[in-house]
Amino acid sequence: MTDPVKVAVGERNSGTANVDHRYYMMAAKDRYSVLKRIIDYTPSIYGIIFCRTKLETQEIADSLIQDGYNAAALHGDLSQAMRDNVMDHFRKRSLQLLVATDVAARGIDVKELTHIINYNLPDDIETYVHRSGRTGRADKRGICISLVHLREKHKIKQIEKIVGRPIERAMIPTGKEVCEKQLFNHIDRIEHVDINREDIDDYLPVIFKKLEWMSREELITRMVALNFNRFLDYYKDAVDLNADDKAEKKDKAERKKERDRMDETMKRLYFGMGKNDHVLPQKIIGKINDVTHTKNIPIGRIDLFPDFSYVDVEESFVPMILECFSDPRKNPQGIVVEVAKEQPKREKKAAAPEGEKKDRGEKKERREKKERRDEDRPKYKVERSRDGHEWLDPDWREHLEDIDVFVDDEDTRPSRKKRNEERGFGAKKDSRSKGFRSSDYDIGPRSSKSSSRSTSKGSSKSSSRGSSSKESGRGRRGAARNEEPKYYAPKHRGGRRK
Secondary structure (H helix, E strand, C coil): CCCCCCCCCCCCCCCCCCEEEEEEEECHHHHHHHHHHHHHHCCCCCEEEEECCHHHHHHHHHHHHHCCCCEEEECCCCCHHHHHHHHHHHHCCCCCEEEEECCCCCCCCCCCCCEEEECCCCCCHHHHHHHHCCCCCCCCCEEEEEEEEHHHHHHHHHHHHHHCCCCEECCCCCHHHHHHHHHHHHHHHHHCCCCCHHHHCCCHHHHHHHCCCCCHHHHHHHHHHHHHHHHHHHCCCCCCCCCCHHHHHHHHHHHHHHHHHHHHCEEEEEECCCHHHCCCHHHHHHHHHHHHCCCCCCEEEEEECCCCEEEEEEHHHHHHHHHHHHCCCCCCCCCCEEECCCCCCCCCCCCCCCCCCCCCHHHHHHHHHHHHHHHHCCCCCEEECCCCCEEECHHHHHHCCCCCCCCCCCCCCCCHHHHHHHHCCCCCECCCCCCECCCCCCCCCCCHHHHHHHHHHCCCCHHHCCCCHHHHCECCCCCECCCCCCCCCCCCCCCCCC
16 A cells, blocks of 8 residues: 555543543541532433442442432442343433443443532542543533542643643532522422322312412422422531632641640650560550540550550659559550650751742762762672573672681692592493493402392393492492592582682
């Protein structure tokens, strides 16, 4: 093919233009409350809520059903029959909300979805595009909502790069706004309700006579209150769930000041249990609560050591703790607790003034010290042979002062093959028999017993057997007895140190 032409329709991982993207910022603990508030603020919602795990999907669906919402779960633990049943109800709009995982929602083709809610942002940012693409189809508008806490704020910028458009932050509706939305939705339903006159005309005279004492305003008020009291009671004292970055930083600073103030009134106690006793800070706190029978003791820093621990406790509670741990009935394990000796105070690093960078001189000095230590340490190049063994570089003898190895430069011992020949084994075999050829090796005269056995049986195998060690003066393998070895045999493996 010459002069090929590439035709591309659309862009890869690009979001549809009919979807409005927005996110709500809240604290992580308020995520479910924000979800309910968004659902209540949009009474006509018909969409999918995406979660990360199957367990979280089932928990969210169960909580929504318990709170009176029309929802169901869809995840991998459902059988095919249950999955088909849930999807059939959702397509017929018998279900208003479907709580699903990304894997279970693959292949779902539901038309006219109004909302996609990301209960958790996906780990893979490109998955966000696939989620949001399930709404805004057939030239209809859709909304993709993400519930984001403060630590996930950086992911929004990554999503904006992939989607190719800014994602605006929306404010979480207050309780009053939710009640207004629900009230207007209820009035719209009353206004546009379909009336079947043929079925209810027979009952209207009795109803009119029953309610004729009420005025028009009184009747409307009672009708609204009958269907609206639930929202009024729930959102009566609703708090603002919007997370403020400045307020969060301010709260952190206040909590830090509170901890610093508590450190000044703390007293350090010695506990006779540490890491070797498989102790964690939670276990120490639990032990204090069990022995003192109270959970109101302010506890500060806990330092764990192998055999003991230091615990900072409010000074006013120290006498009670010492008294309780000294009682063998309350402390059957006999854990030793006493006031610790004076410990050096932990110096706090001075904060750098605003607009100035912190002094990194100390860190630089530590890095330079480490580099000098690495330079003084001997370094060896490692070479790998064909069979996978590692060998030192050829100049390894120059570093013998650093290596604790004895090397004998005058080592003149023969090769292993020659030493085996001197010992009398490992010799070549005769082509006519499986034994050794006596002509090649001088292993001494044969005993009469062995020679008679060989002649009587006529076996070639018996000819390989030599004389007994007592008669020949040699060992089992042919080495001469009571002779100095002709090869180098050090008494200690690897030689002795110099």
